[in-house]
Amino acid sequence: MATLIPDYSACASRMTPGERRFAQRLESKLEDDYLCWYDVPIGQSMRHPDFMVLHPRRGLLILEVKDWKLDTIQSITRSDADQGAPEGNERRNHHTQIWSAVSDPYARIFLLSHMRAFTSLAGHIFGSHPQINGYYEMRISYEDASALGRQPEIFRQGDVLKPDSRYLFDKLLHNDYVLKPEQLGSVELKILVSLAEPTRTIRSIVHLFRQKPDPDLYASPLRAANYYVARLKALADFCRTAERGYRYFDAEMLQAAPERLLPKLSHWLELDSPLSERYQTFSQTGKAGRGDSSARIHGGRIDRTRVDYSHIAIPEDALSAAQAAYRECREQIVSGASDSVLNQGLSTLISQV
Known part of the structure; x- marks a missing residue:
């Protein structure tokens, strides 16, 4: 036995x-x-x-064990299986991608940022490219290589890996989820870091969480500001000690000047075709816990209309601390980046403060 x-x-x-x-x-x-x-x-x-x-x-x-029956398998190759499951007098086709247990063929794209920094928009633009799988925050901590195995498993719960694709994408927006590139083995990584200025960001966080049936702690401007400061400091710490290179872009560029940002992102990621301002919607688009749940994310293209959150007041001390953290952390992150795309108007404003 x-x-x-x-x-x-x-x-x-x-x-x-x-x-x-x-x-x-x-x-x-x-x-x-x-x-x-x-x-x-x-x-x-x-x-x-x-x-x-x-x-x-x-x-x-x-x-690998699959709970299939021979009479339901219509065709099978080393990487794909087409199944027909009896359903009354009809047959329903099921297409399954067979994951290699030994080799992981995908490079990874990680977007390190914070809430309300246009990351849902970025994820949908990335995920609409034929070479990239993934578009939402998977809420995984990448502290060792085993996390790389969980990533495609989570993605395949609602979506299908694209044939001949190159990348898996994830975004990390909270300090509860960390990225340790040095622990991930030899996998190819593309690391992007992005920050948005504090005033609009904090107000947007508060607005988002005040819409929930049971308002979250981030419905408080003070707590939203504290989250923002802590997150920026964690990103700055990551960039200061990162052994693998990263690229930086101002988050506002995705909405304000995608014609400048998207070609640069396409170049950084070595894509065969450029990223587009138009994007697809997916199985998790707009769902709670998967990013932006507003109607705007269903629009299918970048909406340059700015939303006004000026009715939300932020305590002066908290806003001052957030602005100082933004100036210091952004300067440090940009100085260590191998390349960057900056909002020049924003950079001028920061330099005058």
């Missing part, structure tokens, strides 16, 4: 029905000198295959 690690009783609850049946067969059908592992990280990318089977003389076998 083979040995399963972890013990079957410890992992059966998180297995699919097919995985449970397969685990039972491994234990009962293989000899005593087989070792079998379920859902453990392997390789530089720390992927989690369903099963690994090791024999001291016969070698190592890595297996």
